[in-house]
Amino acid sequence: MIQFWCRLFLVCFALGLTGKVGAQQPSVIFTDARRLTLTGKAWNSQPFYHRLDTAAYPAIPANVKRLATNSAGLAISFKTNSTRILARWCTSSHAPSGNMTGIAYEGMDLYIQRDNRWQYAGVASPKSHTCSEATIVEHMASGDKTCLLFLPTYDETLSLEIGIDSSASISPADNPFKKNILIYGSSITQGASASRPGLAYPARLSRETGYNFINLGFSGSGKMEPEVADMIAPLAMDAYILDCLPNPSPAEILARMSNLIHTIRRFHPQVPIIVIQTVAREKGTFDQQVAAVVALKDLYSNQEIKKLQEQDKHLYLIRADGLLGHDQEGTTDGIHPNDLGFDRMLQTIRPAILSILSRYGI
Amino acid sequence: MIQFWCRLFLVCFALGLTGKVGAQQPSVIFTDARRLTLTGKAWNSQPFYHRLDTAAYPAIPANVKRLATNSAGLAISFKTNSTRILARWCTSSHAPSGNMTGIAYEGMDLYIQRDNRWQYAGVASPKSHTCSEATIVEHMASGDKTCLLFLPTYDETLSLEIGIDSSASISPADNPFKKNILIYGSSITQGASASRPGLAYPARLSRETGYNFINLGFSGSGKMEPEVADMIAPLAMDAYILDCLPNPSPAEILARMSNLIHTIRRFHPQVPIIVIQTVAREKGTFDQQVAAVVALKDLYSNQEIKKLQEQDKHLYLIRADGLLGHDQEGTTDGIHPNDLGFDRMLQTIRPAILSILSRYGI
Numbered sequence: 001m002i003q004f005w006c007r008l009f010l011v012c013f014a015l016g017l018t019g020k021v022g023a024q025q026p027s028v029i030f031t032d033a034r035r036l037t038l039t040g041k042a043w044n045s046q047p048f049y050h051r052l053d054t055a056a057y058p059a060i061p062a063n064v065k066r067l068a069t070n071s072a073g074l075a076i077s078f079k080t081n082s083t084r085i086l087a088r089w090c091t092s093s094h095a096p097s098g099n100m101t102g103i104a105y106e107g108m109d110l111y112i113q114r115d116n117r118w119q120y121a122g123v124a125s126p127k128s129h130t131c132s133e134a135t136i137v138e139h140m141a142s143g144d145k146t147c148l149l150f151l152p153t154y155d156e157t158l159s160l161e162i163g164i165d166s167s168a169s170i171s172p173a174d175n176p177f178k179k180n181i182l183i184y185g186s187s188i189t190q191g192a193s194a195s196r197p198g199l200a201y202p203a204r205l206s207r208e209t210g211y212n213f214i215n216l217g218f219s220g221s222g223k224m225e226p227e228v229a230d231m232i233a234p235l236a237m238d239a240y241i242l243d244c245l246p247n248p249s250p251a252e253i254l255a256r257m258s259n260l261i262h263t264i265r266r267f268h269p270q271v272p273i274i275v276i277q278t279v280a281r282e283k284g285t286f287d288q289q290v291a292a293v294v295a296l297k298d299l300y301s302n303q304e305i306k307k308l309q310e311q312d313k314h315l316y317l318i319r320a321d322g323l324l325g326h327d328q329e330g331t332t333d334g335i336h337p338n339d340l341g342f343d344r345m346l347q348t349i350r351p352a353i354l355s356i357l358s359r360y361g362i
Numbered sequence: 363m364i365q366f367w368c369r370l371f372l373v374c375f376a377l378g379l380t381g382k383v384g385a386q387q388p389s390v391i392f393t394d395a396r397r398l399t400l401t402g403k404a405w406n407s408q409p410f411y412h413r414l415d416t417a418a419y420p421a422i423p424a425n426v427k428r429l430a431t432n433s434a435g436l437a438i439s440f441k442t443n444s445t446r447i448l449a450r451w452c453t454s455s456h457a458p459s460g461n462m463t464g465i466a467y468e469g470m471d472l473y474i475q476r477d478n479r480w481q482y483a484g485v486a487s488p489k490s491h492t493c494s495e496a497t498i499v500e501h502m503a504s505g506d507k508t509c510l511l512f513l514p515t516y517d518e519t520l521s522l523e524i525g526i527d528s529s530a531s532i533s534p535a536d537n538p539f540k541k542n543i544l545i546y547g548s549s550i551t552q553g554a555s556a557s558r559p560g561l562a563y564p565a566r567l568s569r570e571t572g573y574n575f576i577n578l579g580f581s582g583s584g585k586m587e588p589e590v591a592d593m594i595a596p597l598a599m600d601a602y603i604l605d606c607l608p609n610p611s612p613a614e615i616l617a618r619m620s621n622l623i624h625t626i627r628r629f630h631p632q633v634p635i636i637v638i639q640t641v642a643r644e645k646g647t648f649d650q651q652v653a654a655v656v657a658l659k660d661l662y663s664n665q666e667i668k669k670l671q672e673q674d675k676h677l678y679l680i681r682a683d684g685l686l687g688h689d690q691e692g693t694t695d696g697i698h699p700n701d702l703g704f705d706r707m708l709q710t711i712r713p714a715i716l717s718i719l720s721r722y723g724i
Contacts, residue, residue, distance in 0.1 A: 098487035125460035
């Protein structure tokens with residue numbers, strides 16, 4: 001009997017909602033996202049959706065400048081009581097490379113606070129490589145919602161408007177994340193090959209820990225140049241994570257690593273600096289050249305870190321062996337973790353990072 | 363001292379290999395993959411890279427016919443002693459939707475037998491939406507290798523040539539998988555949103571268990587039509603897995619499910635038939651309409667299965683609650699599992715399927 005009523009309720013509910021969809025939905029109003037709260041940015045600079053103002057740093061390499069225009073790690077924090085949320089946005093005309101989804105590269109994903117955590121709510125899937133409009137989520141219960149919309153990880157966001165029911169309201173929310181922890185890194189930090197922007201590991205770290213992990217991943221270009229060291233060292237950070245080792249050559253590691261760490265240290269005598277060994281190693285399962293280069297990078301970076309640790313008790317190393325698992329199924333292409341690889345990586349680095357931060361009262 | 367020699371060896375090895383790359387590599391010869399062994403196909407039919415010959419089944423829906431041309435689950439099995447493997451291939455001009463990578467949609471991935479298992483070796487990443495050439499893996503040790511190259515999951519493979527060192531040889535290998543287990547399903551079965559073809563869950567099941575899981579996933583079109591039931595029921599299968607429930611409406615489940623199972627049963631009185639509840643449920647976290655439809659599908663499919671199980675002791679149901687985890691991070695878009703979701707799903711369905719098969723001496 002209970003089953004009968006349960007079934008009747010479900011049928012009525014499903015049909016009722018389907019009926020509503022068939023009927024005219026209330027009209028939508030769009031709000032320029034620049035009127036809301038931007039999180040995940042290290043500088044309070046223009047252009048709004050660039051991670052940094054490259055004009056302020058003329059000496060940094062051209063590739064870093066180009067990649068700094070990608071909105072990796074940036075998110076819009078807002079509140080609304082709308083029952084649906086849409087996006088209308090434009091990016092550059094670039095298209096994803098083979099190892100990324102369009103949603104991750106030039107789309108967005110939305111999370112809503114419920115039960116004291118961020119829960120996935122929907123994606124804005126791109127319809128073209130320039131401008132798109134998408135319904136992210138609909139048919140939600142009425143009531144206030146605190147939302148976080150992660151922006152494209154690999155493209156330049158040129159404009160973004162967020163759509164809600166015309167009868168609803170939208171307003172900026174507080175930045176939900178405390179402290180500032182900069183992650184300087186490679187394509188892996190920037191978000192390749194997470195399947196949606198919010199699954200890039202710095203974004204997952206922020207949502208899961210409540211800390212403001214700032215994504216300064218530069219695809220293929222996290223090479224520790226002195227000009228980049230000079231740029232990131234003066235920032236008001238509570239901790240630095242250096243996950244850049246996939247990009248420099250072994251010789252560049254020897255030439256640049258100690259300078260990067262010394263430069264940060266000059267501005268921050270006591271903040272934790274956490275180095276992560278290169279996780280880009282599965283391409284070396286059969287490719288002996290890749291395996292040898294990775295081994296040499298490990299050797300040089302371990303050696304440099306060991307030398308520096310003799311003078312610096314706030315410098316840490318997270319080793320990468322087994323960080324993506326042992327079955328070689330944790331990457332998209334032997335280099336870039338897929339969502340499985342990122343999940344495995346987080347199971348090790350999240351407690352390691354939290355343990356280090358707790359020693360500093362962060 | 364040991365460290366010094368170790369370092370010297372690594373430097374020499376890395377430089378030596380780099381030197382080799384700088385030098386002229388031996389030329390490459392290409393072999394038409396149709397001369398090698400094709401696995402994962404239910405019919406021994408033409409066209410070679412189509413999953414079935416749609417001309418032989420004029421009554422099946424147009425969308426199923428179109429999707430049957432996609433090479434999901436097909437793989438080329440071969441042996442070679444080459445130190446590198448390349449691919450030169452053409453697909454249709456279609457481009458991936460936002461929830462898939464190019465590698466999964468129209469690219470390939472290679473696995474090589476080592477230590478008694480299939481180990482990831484490299485990807486063929488598409489350079490265009492039509493024809494591409496890619497080095498999948500290079501700088502391998504010499505010696506014989508048994509290889510398995512998974513074909514594009516969402517595109518039609520028009521041609522494929524496999525490249526090896528001109529001094530090496532290539533030959534067909536045996537089909538490495540035993541028995542035949544058909545998985546009839548939706549986009550999720552077809553491979554969305556695995557990051558590379560071999561991470562689609564039927565392909566992982568084959569590699570990990572040694573059984574020949576045959577991918578008959580039809581994106582959005584696994585709707586259990588009587589014409590499809592008539593097509594798949596007479597096949598010489600040792601087991602059937604029905605993972606199609608994401609696609610039919612609740613009413614279609616009521617109208618078609620028992621016919622599908624009865625039709626298979628007429629040809630196979632005693633083979634196990636395993637139904638998987640719809641895993642496409644995370645879009646319903648906030649979307650109440652999706653949640654209600656999924657609940658109704660569960661209710662109807664459970665009810666149908668229960669009724670059928672009273673007469674059929676070889677019919678099984680795998681429930682989907684929690685199959686992708688409980689954090690809502692296991693999909694790309696709330697519907698399609700990402701590699702993390704597929705991994706979690708496999709942790710439950712792999713032992714469940716193996717346990718059922720073992721009861722049948724399969």
